[in-house]
Amino acid sequence: MENVKHKKLLVVDDEPEIRQMIDRFLRNEGFSRIFHAASFAEALEVFHTVKPDLAILDVMLPDGDGFSLLSSIRQTSNIPVLFLTARGEDEDRLLGLGLGADDYMVKPFLPRELVLRITAILRRVYAPPQQERYPVFQLGSRLVDLESGIVSNNGDELPLTAKEHALLLKLYENRNRIVTSDALCQAAWGDDYFGYENTLMVHIRRIREKIEVNPSKPEFLLTVRGLGYKLMVRGDE
Amino acid sequence: MRSTARILKRFIGATMLISAFLLVFNFVLIGVWVFNGMNEGGSPTRVVQQVAAGLQAGNQQFALDEVAIELLEQNQAWALLIDDEGQVLWDYHAPENLPDTYSVIDVAKFTKWYLEDYPVFTWEHENGLVVVGYPKDSLVKYQYHLPIQWVGTLPLKIFALLIINLVVGLLLSLIIGYKLVRSIRPLTEGIQALGEDQEVFIEPKGILQDLAQNINRVASLLRQKNLRLKERDEARSNWIAGISHDIRTPLSMILGYSSAWEENPTLPEEQRKEAGIIRRHAENLRSLVNDLNLVSMLEYEMQPLQKRQLRLAALVRQVATEFLNNGLDEQFSLEIATLDERAQVEGDERLLKRAITNLIQNSMNHNPEGCTITLQVSVQEEYGTCRLTVEDNGKGIPENKIPELLELPYSSKRKQSQRSGHGLGLPMVARIAKAHQGHFILDSDTGKGVKAEIVLPTKNSDSTKTV
Numbered sequence: 001m002e003n004v005k006h007k008k009l010l011v012v013d014d015e016p017e018i019r020q021m022i023d024r025f026l027r028n029e030g031f032s033r034i035f036h037a038a039s040f041a042e043a044l045e046v047f048h049t050v051k052p053d054l055a056i057l058d059v060m061l062p063d064g065d066g067f068s069l070l071s072s073i074r075q076t077s078n079i080p081v082l083f084l085t086a087r088g089e090d091e092d093r094l095l096g097l098g099l100g101a102d103d104y105m106v107k108p109f110l111p112r113e114l115v116l117r118i119t120a121i122l123r124r125v126y127a128p129p130q131q132e133r134y135p136v137f138q139l140g141s142r143l144v145d146l147e148s149g150i151v152s153n154n155g156d157e158l159p160l161t162a163k164e165h166a167l168l169l170k171l172y173e174n175r176n177r178i179v180t181s182d183a184l185c186q187a188a189w190g191d192d193y194f195g196y197e198n199t200l201m202v203h204i205r206r207i208r209e210k211i212e213v214n215p216s217k218p219e220f221l222l223t224v225r226g227l228g229y230k231l232m233v234r235g236d237e
Numbered sequence: 238m239r240s241t242a243r244i245l246k247r248f249i250g251a252t253m254l255i256s257a258f259l260l261v262f263n264f265v266l267i268g269v270w271v272f273n274g275m276n277e278g279g280s281p282t283r284v285v286q287q288v289a290a291g292l293q294a295g296n297q298q299f300a301l302d303e304v305a306i307e308l309l310e311q312n313q314a315w316a317l318l319i320d321d322e323g324q325v326l327w328d329y330h331a332p333e334n335l336p337d338t339y340s341v342i343d344v345a346k347f348t349k350w351y352l353e354d355y356p357v358f359t360w361e362h363e364n365g366l367v368v369v370g371y372p373k374d375s376l377v378k379y380q381y382h383l384p385i386q387w388v389g390t391l392p393l394k395i396f397a398l399l400i401i402n403l404v405v406g407l408l409l410s411l412i413i414g415y416k417l418v419r420s421i422r423p424l425t426e427g428i429q430a431l432g433e434d435q436e437v438f439i440e441p442k443g444i445l446q447d448l449a450q451n452i453n454r455v456a457s458l459l460r461q462k463n464l465r466l467k468e469r470d471e472a473r474s475n476w477i478a479g480i481s482h483d484i485r486t487p488l489s490m491i492l493g494y495s496s497a498w499e500e501n502p503t504l505p506e507e508q509r510k511e512a513g514i515i516r517r518h519a520e521n522l523r524s525l526v527n528d529l530n531l532v533s534m535l536e537y538e539m540q541p542l543q544k545r546q547l548r549l550a551a552l553v554r555q556v557a558t559e560f561l562n563n564g565l566d567e568q569f570s571l572e573i574a575t576l577d578e579r580a581q582v583e584g585d586e587r588l589l590k591r592a593i594t595n596l597i598q599n600s601m602n603h604n605p606e607g608c609t610i611t612l613q614v615s616v617q618e619e620y621g622t623c624r625l626t627v628e629d630n631g632k633g634i635p636e637n638k639i640p641e642l643l644e645l646p647y648s649s650k651r652k653q654s655q656r657s658g659h660g661l662g663l664p665m666v667a668r669i670a671k672a673h674q675g676h677f678i679l680d681s682d683t684g685k686g687v688k689a690e691i692v693l694p695t696k697n698s699d700s701t702k703t704v
Contacts, residue, residue: 003331013443015448017490018486018489018490021489021490021493021494024497025493025497028497055549062480086482086483086486086489087482094543106485106488107486107489108485108486108488108489108491108492108519108523109489109492109493109495110492110494110496111491111493111497112496112500129676177558177562178558178561178562180554180555180558181554182548182551182554182555183555187651194548197578224558224561224574225559225573225578226554226572226574227557227561227573228553228554228556228558
């Protein structure tokens, strides 16, 4: 993952101080190849000469707007783009993302958040293609292996059904946090999930039978009354 | 349309009343005139009667008494006495050119018509026939001959005449009234449309064209005013959006560098704390700017809603979960009462979630020493609405302070400054509810806790499954 820091970044903003600040934060985080542009025309020029790996675009530029700049870039390149704008309106956000931007941030922003998002985008786009692996984690004495879809308990192997797998994955991704029953239903049954609440309860009970020592007194998969469920995973994060 | 029918009815009634009155009036007037005209200067029949009575035969001489002479003088009339043979026995100021003898035929003729163009009248006398003549061209003589049958049916005929009059009058007033109403109809429609704030133009024609022009003028005036108001609202909203935009860039610098200092391990602890304070206040300022912008957009109806079908129960669960996952201070507890899964609305997910968040946040801000916040979603099928309730058991708000809490801060209707928060939270909720064709109810009193309700029109999707 070290190569992420060697990527070329293009920062387009008409405020030199903003550019300078972003530049400093990125350098602090280990990025070194940072290029600046203060206008639409300059950005296009730098884009063609430098060929950056990611662009941070301001929406309002003195000689054009970031949206058309993105359209121009998209004619020749598919590099990831993050909008950083002082315009917070919903329409702009949708327009930006609709045009194929990878992210949209509104000023004022926290530098740490900006760096995290840029790193995330770079990882997603430039990481070497690898098989997506499902997590394997320990719940008390039992090992939940979502990769093979099996819960093992002292040599006993309990296979998980597809729905149970989807629910456990969603719960694990949000471990130690409440997941609403709506989000769980959506994870298991898709967007048209309305009406599956009772079925969800049945599936949760079956999961508990596999992962809990005492399913009627759950330790790991807790019910949050009226809201949803919470998977407690210790010693993580 | 009911009003035009009423106008027509009234109009016809009035015209019928007027024509009936005129008819009676004319009858009376004509009667009086005819009667008076016939009797002007005494009727000729009475004069000739008087003369016949006043003419006395003396010895070879006839004498007319004073009264008869007076009458004749008054009418500038003359008199003759003709005997049975047709000889003139006596005369009084008879014209020279009159013959001295008259045949039966002559008598018959002038009795009915004229004697040498003099209108004459006759009466019987013991010595013959008295003839009284009036000056030429002073009187007209008419003879009436009416069939008995005709005279017999006369009352019926008069009655029929009245009926015909009535019908014709009714018909005429109907036609005129209908025309009038037809010319009024565009005007009434125009005024109605004006009240409903629609575009109005009435073709100015007919008898009411002045009125039509006036209505058109009022309509265009209103249109201009509305346009100006909208322009002003737009300008105000754009102004606030512009200021928000201009604040965001410098705020980026403040937030950026203060948070960088806060996380810089090489700086002394004290300075990092101070940087943290700056960072926190910059974040407050950021949320203020965002909220100000959102409220102003809602206030001037410039906020585009990203509407889609939403289930209120799911929204409430999502917001409550976010609060719990982000760590609720231990003095607060969030309870979920019944959430009616049928409650579906068409709305902007982000705005509605914002409204719920504001209500929960508001309860927490008002009760820093802690409270229990209960969330509920219910459906009122009879009103076609659903209701989202956020209730706390905290110290409450004095009842008389509630209306001003929904006004924008610093407006003339809201005098007290807010102690906690920037005071935009509740006005924002009220405006979000309004933008969804719903309304916001705040119910509280000191010691009673706060009950906040958002009432929204239900919008069921066709694919709703009944569970």
